Amino acid sequence: MERKLRGRGVAASWYGIARTATIDRAGSWAELDDGGTAKIVTGVTEIGEGILTLLAQVAADELGIKPSQVTIGDNDTARSPEAAHAGATRQTYMIGNSVALASREAKKALFEQIADHWGVEIDALRSFDGEVWASDTNLRMTMQEAVATCKARGVVPVGSASFTAHGTGLDPVDGSGSPWQAYVFGTQVAEVEVDTYTGEVQVLGIWAVHDVGRAINPRGVEGQIEGGVVQGLGQALMEDYQTEKGHTTTHGFAKYILPTSLDIPQINCTIVEDPDPLSPLGAKGIGEPALVPTVPAIMNAIYDAIGVRMKSLPATPEKILSALRARNASQAVTPGPAVEEIAGTQRGA
Amino acid sequence: MSKLKIEMEVNQRKVSRETEPQKRLLDFLRDDLNLTGAKEGCGAGECGTCSVFVDGKLVKSCLMPVAKASGCKVETIEGLATPGQLTPVQKAFHKTGASQCGYCIPGMVMAATSALRQNPDAGIEEIKERLGGNICRCTGYTKIFEAVELARAVIAGDMPEAGLEEDAVGASYIGANVRRLDAPSKVSGRLKYAADMKMPEMLQMQVLRSPHAHARIISIDTSAAEAMEGVACVITAADVPGQDGFGVFVHDQPVMARDKVRHVGEAVAAVAAEDLLTARRALSKIKVVYEELPGVFDPLYAMEKDAPLVHDYAQNNVVKHIPVRKGDTAAGFAAADLILEDKFSTQQVEHAYLEPEAGIAYVDADDVVVVISPSQNITHHRHMLSAIIDKPINKVRFIMSPVGGGFGGKEDMIYQGMLALAAMKTHRPVQLNFTREESIIASSKRHPSQVHYKMGLTNDGRITAIEFSMLSDGGAYGMSSEGVMRKAAILSCGPYEVENLTVDTTAVYTNNTPSGAFRTFGGMQAQFATESMMDMAAEALGIDPFEIRRVNMMKIGSRTHTQQALTTASLDRVLDAAQAASRWEPGAPTVRGALRGDLGGPDTRAPCTLGARIKQTGPSGNKEKVA
Numbered sequence: 001m002e003r004k005l006r007g008r009g010v011a012a013s014w015y016g017i018a019r020t021a022t023i024d025r026a027g028s029w030a031e032l033d034d035g036g037t038a039k040i041v042t043g044v045t046e047i048g049e050g051i052l053t054l055l056a057q058v059a060a061d062e063l064g065i066k067p068s069q070v071t072i073g074d075n076d077t078a079r080s081p082e083a084a085h086a087g088a089t090r091q092t093y094m095i096g097n098s099v100a101l102a103s104r105e106a107k108k109a110l111f112e113q114i115a116d117h118w119g120v121e122i123d124a125l126r127s128f129d130g131e132v133w134a135s136d137t138n139l140r141m142t143m144q145e146a147v148a149t150c151k152a153r154g155v156v157p158v159g160s161a162s163f164t165a166h167g168t169g170l171d172p173v174d175g176s177g178s179p180w181q182a183y184v185f186g187t188q189v190a191e192v193e194v195d196t197y198t199g200e201v202q203v204l205g206i207w208a209v210h211d212v213g214r215a216i217n218p219r220g221v222e223g224q225i226e227g228g229v230v231q232g233l234g235q236a237l238m239e240d241y242q243t244e245k246g247h248t249t250t251h252g253f254a255k256y257i258l259p260t261s262l263d264i265p266q267i268n269c270t271i272v273e274d275p276d277p278l279s280p281l282g283a284k285g286i287g288e289p290a291l292v293p294t295v296p297a298i299m300n301a302i303y304d305a306i307g308v309r310m311k312s313l314p315a316t317p318e319k320i321l322s323a324l325r326a327r328n329a330s331q332a333v334t335p336g337p338a339v340e341e342i343a344g345t346q347r348g349a
Numbered sequence: 350m351s352k353l354k355i356e357m358e359v360n361q362r363k364v365s366r367e368t369e370p371q372k373r374l375l376d377f378l379r380d381d382l383n384l385t386g387a388k389e390g391c392g393a394g395e396c397g398t399c400s401v402f403v404d405g406k407l408v409k410s411c412l413m414p415v416a417k418a419s420g421c422k423v424e425t426i427e428g429l430a431t432p433g434q435l436t437p438v439q440k441a442f443h444k445t446g447a448s449q450c451g452y453c454i455p456g457m458v459m460a461a462t463s464a465l466r467q468n469p470d471a472g473i474e475e476i477k478e479r480l481g482g483n484i485c486r487c488t489g490y491t492k493i494f495e496a497v498e499l500a501r502a503v504i505a506g507d508m509p510e511a512g513l514e515e516d517a518v519g520a521s522y523i524g525a526n527v528r529r530l531d532a533p534s535k536v537s538g539r540l541k542y543a544a545d546m547k548m549p550e551m552l553q554m555q556v557l558r559s560p561h562a563h564a565r566i567i568s569i570d571t572s573a574a575e576a577m578e579g580v581a582c583v584i585t586a587a588d589v590p591g592q593d594g595f596g597v598f599v600h601d602q603p604v605m606a607r608d609k610v611r612h613v614g615e616a617v618a619a620v621a622a623e624d625l626l627t628a629r630r631a632l633s634k635i636k637v638v639y640e641e642l643p644g645v646f647d648p649l650y651a652m653e654k655d656a657p658l659v660h661d662y663a664q665n666n667v668v669k670h671i672p673v674r675k676g677d678t679a680a681g682f683a684a685a686d687l688i689l690e691d692k693f694s695t696q697q698v699e700h701a702y703l704e705p706e707a708g709i710a711y712v713d714a715d716d717v718v719v720v721i722s723p724s725q726n727i728t729h730h731r732h733m734l735s736a737i738i739d740k741p742i743n744k745v746r747f748i749m750s751p752v753g754g755g756f757g758g759k760e761d762m763i764y765q766g767m768l769a770l771a772a773m774k775t776h777r778p779v780q781l782n783f784t785r786e787e788s789i790i791a792s793s794k795r796h797p798s799q800v801h802y803k804m805g806l807t808n809d810g811r812i813t814a815i816e817f818s819m820l821s822d823g824g825a826y827g828m829s830s831e832g833v834m835r836k837a838a839i840l841s842c843g844p845y846e847v848e849n850l851t852v853d854t855t856a857v858y859t860n861n862t863p864s865g866a867f868r869t870f871g872g873m874q875a876q877f878a879t880e881s882m883m884d885m886a887a888e889a890l891g892i893d894p895f896e897i898r899r900v901n902m903m904k905i906g907s908r909t910h911t912q913q914a915l916t917t918a919s920l921d922r923v924l925d926a927a928q929a930a931s932r933w934e935p936g937a938p939t940v941r942g943a944l945r946g947d948l949g950g951p952d953t954r955a956p957c958t959l960g961a962r963i964k965q966t967g968p969s970g971n972k973e974k975v976a
Contacts, residue, residue, distance in 0.1 A: 004956070006949070007942030010894045010927065011880035012920060014844035014903070015872055020836050046531070047725055047755040048450025048487050053529045061522040067530065075749035077731045078717065085726035087757055087866060129518070170835065170911060175673030175852070178913040179839050185903075185920040187927035191948060193956050205953035207931035211919040219446045219492075219526040226489030227449065231756070231868065234698075241697040241794050246562025246613045246644055246860045251786050253395035253484065256699055261480040264490045266954045270930045274919035281523075288869045295873060296880030300894070300938065303884065307940035311881065313695045 005194050006204075009300025012187045015289035016180030017165075017276075018090040024165040026094035027081035030059065030102035032110050032150075032157040033071075036130055036143030038063050040102070041073035043083035044095045049287055050220040051091045055099050057216055058281065062103035064127020065143055081160070089285035090165075092216065093182060097279045098163035104280075105159025113150040113157075114141075163279070182276045184284050186210040188229070190297035191265075194305045196324060199317030201237055203265040203298060211272040213284030222269045225290040229267050232294025234259045237314050355419045359384070360428025374418045375399045375410040378425060385545035386426035386455040386538020388753070390484070390703040391785040397483030398703055400456035400463075401425045407463040409482070426455035426538035429462065438462050439536040440513040441500035442493070443528055449487035451535030452703040452753030457483050458536055461497045469505055473498060474955070486701050486754050531751075543707035543722055543750040544782040551709070552581050552621040554771055554781035555628035556764070557635050558791065559610035559617055562646070562860040563657065564639035566609055566617070573634040574620055579627035582774045583635065584767060585618045591739030595762045597729070597866065598831035599668075601660055604737060604766035609642070611659055611825035612860055614790030616764070621771040621779045644860035648799070648822040651857040659825060659858035666858040668823045669831040671838040673852035673910055681814025681849030685805030689885055693802065693878040697822070698795035700867060704753020705788040710768035711778035717744050718769050723752035725759040737766055738773065745769075757866030758792055761828050793828050793865025796821040796856065798837075798874035804882050810890055810897040814849040817841045819875060823856035824863035829870070830856035837871030842910050843879035844920050845901035850910055884938050891937045895928050 018024040028042035040059045046052045052074065056067040063070075073080055083095045107127065115122040120134045127133075133140040141149070150157050170177040191205040208225045215221050238257040242249045250256040275282030295313065303309050308323040352367040359382060366381050378384040378401070387410055390398030394412040401410045402424035410418075430436045435443065438461050448454040457480065464471055464479035471479065476497045477490075485493060502508040518525045534540040571583040586593065586607040593607060594600035605616045618635050622628035645651045645659060651666040659666055682688060708722030718738060724730050727747035735745045752759060764781055771779040783791070803816040819837055823830035834854040841852045854871070856864070887897040902920040909915060927933075934947040942948075 002943070005942055006945075007940075008931075008933070008945060008947065009884065009938070010898075010931075010933070011876075011883075012844055012898050012902070012924065013872075013876050013880070014840060014920070015869075016836075016839070020832060020839065020870075043728060045725060045727060045749045045752070047723075047752040047759070050446070050449065050529055052531060053527055056530055057522045057525065057527050067522055067527050075727065076746070077727050077748075078743070078746035082728050084728050085760065086752075086755060087725055087760060088870070128520075170671070170673075170839070173672065174675070174912075175671065175838060175910075176675075176912040179835075179911060183915065183918070185844055185918065185923045187898075187920075187923045189927055189931035189933065191953055202956050204956060205931075205950070207927055207952070209923050209927040209930060211923055214523065216523050217527060218524065220529075223446050223449060223488055223492055226491040227487045228489070228868070230489035231486070232873070235695070235795075235873070239696070239698050239701075241699045241789075241862070243613075243646070243697075243861050246646055246862075248613070248790055248862065250699070251789060252393050253391050253701070253785070254393060256701065256789070258484055258486070258701055259490075260482075260484060261477040261490050261494070262957050264477070264494075264954075266952055267489060267491050268930060268952045270926050272919055272922050272926055274917060274922065277917065288872065291869050292873050292876050293880065295877045296884075299877070299881055300884045301942075304938055304940060304945075305942040309881065309885065311691065311693045313877070 003195065003197055005196060005305040006192065007301045007305025008189060008191045009297050009304055010187065010189045011293040011296035011300060013289060013292035014183055014185050015089065015292060017093045017182040017184060017285045018180060019088050019167060021169050021177055021179040022167050024090060024094055024167065025162055026083040026098040027162045028083065028095065028098040028102045029081060030106040030159045032063060032106050032147050034147060036065055036147055037069040037071065038065055039071050039073060040099055041080045042095055042099060043077065043080045044074045044091060045086040047086045049224060050217065054092060054096060054216050054220065058096050058099050059103045062100050063107050064132065065130050089288045092283050092285050093279065094163055094165060096281050096283055098161050100280050101161030101163060102159045105161060106157050109155060109159060110146060110150050110157035113153050113155050114146055117149055181278050182284050184211045184289050186289050186293055188293040188297040190301040192298060192301040192305055194302060194320065196306060199320035201302060201315060201320065203233055206265045207268045209270040209272060210286055210289060211274045212286045213276045214273055214282035215271050216283050218271060221271055221286050224286045225269045226267045228290025229294050230259050230264060232291045233263065235313060236295045236298040240314050353416060355415055357419055358422045360425060368415065370416065372415045373411055374413040374415050377415040378410060384425050384427050385541065388452055388455065396703060397460060398453050398456040400459040400483065407460060426459060435533065435537060437503045437513060438500040441496040442536045443532040444513050445492045445496040445499060446529060447488060447492040447496040448529065448532050448535040450752055450754045451540060452542065453483060453485045454535045455538040457485060457493060464497065465501055465504060471501065484703065486703055540751050542704055542753050543709060546709055548709060548711065548778040551778040551780050552623065552775060553625045553628050554619055554621045554768065554779050555632050556616050557618040557632045559606060559613055559615040561610055561639055561641055562613050563642040563644040564610050565642060566606060567638040567640055569618060570636040571618060574631040577631050577634065579623040580631045581621045581777065582771055583618060583620050584770045584774060588770050588774065589737060592736045595733040595766065596827045597760055597829040599827040600733065602826040612862055616767060619767045619771065621775060646859055646861055648820050648857045648859060651859050659860060663858055668827050668856040668858055669834045670853065670855045671834045673838045675910060675912060676849030678814045678816060678849045678851045682805040685813045686808045687889055688803065688805045689882060690803045693800040693881060695798045695874045695877060697797045697864065698867065699789060700756045700758030702754025702756060702758060705783040705785055706764055706792065707782040708765055708768050709778055709780045710772040712772050712776055717746050718773060719746045719748065720765045720769055721748045721750050722765050723750050723759050724765065725755045730762045730765060733762055734766060734769055738769055756868045760866045761793055763791060790862065793863045795867035796833050796864040796871060796874065800878040802878050802882055804886060806886050806890065808890060810892045810900040812845060812847050812901050815842045815847050817852045819854045821856045822859050822861055822864060824859055824861045826863045828863050828865035830864060833871040837875045839911055840872045841875040843876050844903050846903050846907040847910065852910065888938045893935045894938050895924055895933065899924060
């Protein structure tokens, strides 16, 4: 048998979007501002996933301006409407839709004035990238002019909205209920190489396929998938917070081992878009679901490579070697050629 | 204490300062020069967030005494480009989306800059090796690699500078790769996280933490600490004016230990002082008398009759049990051709966000208690703090500072209450910055799990019944345990339509470090077991792993484990796409790795051997190696 053996494994997964088994809600305010810019105010809490950029895209697209022209007032319980927490893969779904609805209301306030100003039906008005126009006419102005016109008529174009997701609680006896109104599905394939001398596992490739609803920023979606995969890889192979009688023995990053650049597989992302029918944007989410199938895909790949099933995480080199030894010992009763060779490599190591 | 005269060139400006001799270069840059782009992620040279150049060499400034850098040329992230400009490396990080939370990014940009300065032709394997001393917890590194390769191409002239600009937008901003609006502030080190912020008259807080896993507090004597020069206040549970208790689902955790401690590292008292050193010294003057109690460290033992109780209200130490029942499990197993039974376990996992917990509290001119911290749940935190300090909601204000990674770990209000109490007691701003070690012992972890699994199937791979039970160690406080158990139960049996199932998830209290919210909230632990079982079944039945999943997958109209009828379901498309993308060679999972023809494609990386890929470069055989 070769010292280094490769294998592949697959795992599927599912996940619910937004808060579980309860009503979820998020509020926001929108204002088309001087200069054709916009203010969006919401209690959203960016934790690095890119939600502020996504909200700027949503507001820009709804209002007809550029994302760089959107200012987001966020993160402050005393200055912004409640949008609840950063978690539960909820911010794109909950706050994205809330901002879309508030922006539509602000744009409607503006368009009512511009339609009247131009003497056209409001349904004929369009806006994109800082321009406002009426379809099938030569009527056109910049968003800056449109806001000035609206204000000169005595109206500040503002809007507000609350978006709701209707989860229901679980029955205390049989657990029945509808915890989420939107679900996502994912599948990942892992390719690994196992060193049978050292027990070390290297993940060489991950193919990550996730339904995210409508992908508002595909690169941002990839970033979430890649980050989730690598956290899954850490959990699968190395990370292990340990205590003895309640005292940790893994005090810092010298003892608590994390994936670094040399541990990273090539991650091949495929985004599947199955839009959510119950919300204006159709987007769902990806933050948490990205991490779910990584661990079992890697464990199934390890089995494919060396024929030992790792049921206790993490699959450290020590555990892999010990599982190989146990497997070899149990097979030694009726030794086949492969077993002989593994035993040989063990002695060789 | 006598001061040390430090003279150095920092970002091409001469700097001369008297400073404390115990300072590290990192402290000098951050505290004396207010150059806060370099971060303290671990203080032990492990994470790289503090990376700077000293005389052109990449160093971890948390490991270098400031005296050693005296007389040197120091370059920090702030000095790479002139204000308002970005270097090609920084622009490339912006373009590819290489910064997420951004906390590791100044150090990562320094390491990437160093890599390309050392070898402008560095290949991807060498780039990875040279970034090996810098940890990123958000991005999975992939967009960072892409950024460094992009910057290399532009610097070498292989690609026009326009390649660093944003892609043109089409007919809509939905679906467009708009660059992150916050990236320029992150790649240039300008963004101020809570630990980077300073306010006039600000005090520094330090926390006395429990050395015991389970002990009764007989007495706390703070008088000697309070009498120290420079100490502004000492706070304990006795300072809480309102209803003491916080938690995501059950408010079972006091701001500081009340009557007893339940885990090692639990806050017992806190000091706010004029400076960090004084606050630290004052901690040693607080006298706490404990009576140690027997602890419970094993979740199975926790449920036994003779186990010590961690919380009086929770008999058998159970935080939460969630049952899910559907169909007739006994009948389902009776109809099975194959029954598999096995056990799985997962470990406690640390969030390891690069930004340790940090925050500032103050009382504003309108008597509003303001807390600035990287809290993932400012709405719930203000509700809880309002009850704890007995003030109306509009007199409590939470501002979320830029979050240097959260992943669920910053949902728990484990220090904001102490900051608020000290600010109220002193009417001065108070700042608390955790060390990495403090973050690790005091913050929640991913729930470990023990799963017992029984699955019945027919010969064609159809699941007839599942029995699933999961036990999790919730640790000393409830935090998110209830919700994690609920989500684990709902998702337990995976994306498959199962007619008959019996699912139980249970979290118990122990005297271990608490478990809390962590990306997937129980979903990963449960589905690791399910997806392992699916492959074990596929092998036993001789079915391809994609096929066995298709046989059972949820479709539109399927009833979930909680009997919800699905109106949409995309797993069929997702499975097809994964099979095609991975060029999957069909076959049952019978340890056929050695026989596969689909391995080692261009969409995989080469395996690595440490240190093997740094090329000898430079005219004189530059011996530069990344340690």
